[in-house]
Amino acid sequence: MNSATNSLEPEIASNFDAEKIRADFPILKLKIDGKPLVYLDNAASSQMPQQVIDRLVRYQTTQHANINRAVHYLSEVATMEYHNARCKLQQFVNAREDREVIFTSGTTDSINLVMHGYGRKFIKAGDEIILTTLEHHSNIVPWQMLANEKGAKIRVVPVNGKGELEVNEYEKLFNERTKFVGLIHVSNALGTINPIKHMIDFAHQHGVPVLIDGAQAAPHIVIDVQALDCDFYAFSAHKLCGPTGVGILYGKAALLESMQPFKGGGDMIASVTFEETLYNTIPHKFEAGTPPIAAAIGFGAAIDYLTAIGIEPIAAYELSLLNYATECLNDIPGLTIIGTAEEKTAVLSFTLDGIHPHDIGTILNQDGIAIRTGHHCAQPVMQRFNVPATSRASFAFYNKKTEVDALVSGIKNVQKVFL
Amino acid sequence: MHTNSLYQEVILDHNRKPRNYGKLDHANHQAVGHNPLCGDRLDITLQLENDQITDIAFQGESCAICKASASMMTAAVKGKSRLDAETLIHEFRELATGKLDTTHPHHLGRLTVFSGIRDLPTRVKCAILPWHTLHAALNSVASTSTEANHDSAHAVSSKS
Ligand SMILES: Cc1ncc(COP(=O)(O)O)c(C=O)c1O
Numbered sequence: 086m087n088s089a090t091n092s093l094e095p096e097i098a099s100n101f102d103a104e105k106i107r108a109d110f111p112i113l114k115l116k117i118d119g120k121p122l123v124y125l126d127n128a129a130s131s132q133m134p135q136q137v138i139d140r141l142v143r144y145q146t147t148q149h150a151n152i153n154r155a156v157h158y159l160s161e162v163a164t165m166e167y168h169n170a171r172c173k174l175q176q177f178v179n180a181r182e183d184r185e186v187i188f189t190s191g192t193t194d195s196i197n198l199v200m201h202g203y204g205r206k207f208i209k210a211g212d213e214i215i216l217t218t219l220e221h222h223s224n225i226v227p228w229q230m231l232a233n234e235k236g237a238k239i240r241v242v243p244v245n246g247k248g249e250l251e252v253n254e255y256e257k258l259f260n261e262r263t264k265f266v267g268l269i270h271v272s273n274a275l276g277t278i279n280p281i282k283h284m285i286d287f288a289h290q291h292g293v294p295v296l297i298d299g300a301q302a303a304p305h306i307v308i309d310v311q312a313l314d315c316d317f318y319a320f321s322a323h324k325l326c327g328p329t330g331v332g333i334l335y336g337k338a339a340l341l342e343s344m345q346p347f348k349g350g351g352d353m354i355a356s357v358t359f360e361e362t363l364y365n366t367i368p369h370k371f372e373a374g375t376p377p378i379a380a381a382i383g384f385g386a387a388i389d390y391l392t393a394i395g396i397e398p399i400a401a402y403e404l405s406l407l408n409y410a411t412e413c414l415n416d417i418p419g420l421t422i423i424g425t426a427e428e429k430t431a432v433l434s435f436t437l438d439g440i441h442p443h444d445i446g447t448i449l450n451q452d453g454i455a456i457r458t459g460h461h462c463a464q465p466v467m468q469r470f471n472v473p474a475t476s477r478a479s480f481a482f483y484n485k486k487t488e489v490d491a492l493v494s495g496i497k498n499v500q501k502v503f504l
Numbered sequence: 505m506h507t508n509s510l511y512q513e514v515i516l517d518h519n520r521k522p523r524n525y526g527k528l529d530h531a532n533h534q535a536v537g538h539n540p541l542c543g544d545r546l547d548i549t550l551q552l553e554n555d556q557i558t559d560i561a562f563q564g565e566s567c568a569i570c571k572a573s574a575s576m577m578t579a580a581v582k583g584k585s586r587l588d589a590e591t592l593i594h595e596f597r598e599l600a601t602g603k604l605d606t607t608h609p610h611h612l613g614r615l616t617v618f619s620g621i622r623d624l625p626t627r628v629k630c631a632i633l634p635w636h637t638l639h640a641a642l643n644s645v646a647s648t649s650t651e652a653n654h655d656s657a658h659a660v661s662s663k664s
Pocket of ligand 1 (some may be wrong): 128190191192193194221223224269272273298299300301321332362373462
């Protein structure tokens, strides 16, 4: 898939009308301290186009009620729109059935659902869970909590100097105690795209289920959960031009059915007496309480917006931005790019000799440039590369080359301040 | 506020040539300060004799704001009594969080170059970390953090 994207790149990238797309995003017109906003923190959260904002307004002004509960008009409309949003997500990841898509509050919530629903039921003392050095804390901490509770063990896949997973080492970690694999699709700290298809197949040869953290992949790579054959796939709306507070967990129906619920409450039950509760069918079993209805519908609208442009053209355009930015940053003396994998999304993590990332971030902010500085919730990655923190510029399809130029002159200005 | 007014020459100078940088061999008080939000770490060693700070040093991995704050702090408290140091700690914290009324008498002197930090909430902790750590050292607390509560999840993640 990536090589196909690469070969399409020159043609699509030149046809891509970033100016027209930018007009959809009202926030991009903002001025920060009199300077035009240059928003390069898209890996943390992306911005919302007017189409999605309008959808939220339409829902809230003409369609809102609680779902699944009442027979009145608004409740029926809201229930239907919420269901439509689920179906849009189903298509987006190419799930076999809509009930395999569970709305959660985001990637973190999705992973915790799997830890509680699957992990606490099936993982026992002495079992081993494989994670990678590239994981975001949200795919580390829940498994550590489980391992501590159960007396299970976490094994970690190392990365090489370019920030690529050492797949040979991954394969060597498998044994009869291996019971689960948690794998980040795209590294938020470095942008590395991992060879997850191969890694999933390998785990399945050992009968081990695999959870993919797709928070950084879904905005940039076409996801086909059937082709990948992953057991779980998680991501958040707010990195896909949607609202905060919602995300999904895709899970294979049979697995979801075998799992215990994560949260107890309304909507997740079939019947309740004080003696016992019968749980509802999936996906409802995992959606206790009133869900983020408006946000889920906004998520659906964001998916419509992105698929109308096309994830592949988006990826090709972003790759052209990445290549340009990599070239420009490599020309800056004293700058080191961390994460130089062959397959990358448009993320540039870097350090500047003698200058702390937080000072870089604060001074760039003065020019209206928004980047992320720190450990990016991926401290094991920082430890691997022996840095306490990095500065990270992450690009979206609404960024343009002149913004890369602004970043470059901003970085040179930082160096001047500290000369 | 304009950030230029924060990265003033005084701060840049202390960042370039930090005063009292290193570790005292003969320290009788010390503490390590952490800012878990950014991974910064600061060691403070000091010699306290008859309630007077006769010598002090710091070292660590940190941003310019934190380093300059530590450098200027060590210069300011060296030779001072424990009580005077605690007064400065209190006043500096008030200054950094925008609570100090600078029109009233205070003892901060040139340390007021950090007043601009109050407009950058994400950076306030960088400036405060050295003071926090000094307070811990003076009170014989070996390790401190800008995020006071260490819950068990912290413990879990720091174990492996
Ligand atoms: C790779 C990765 N996983 C998980 C998360 C957590 O996502 P959320 O905070 O939306 O739950 C993020 C976002 O920061 C991420 O980049």
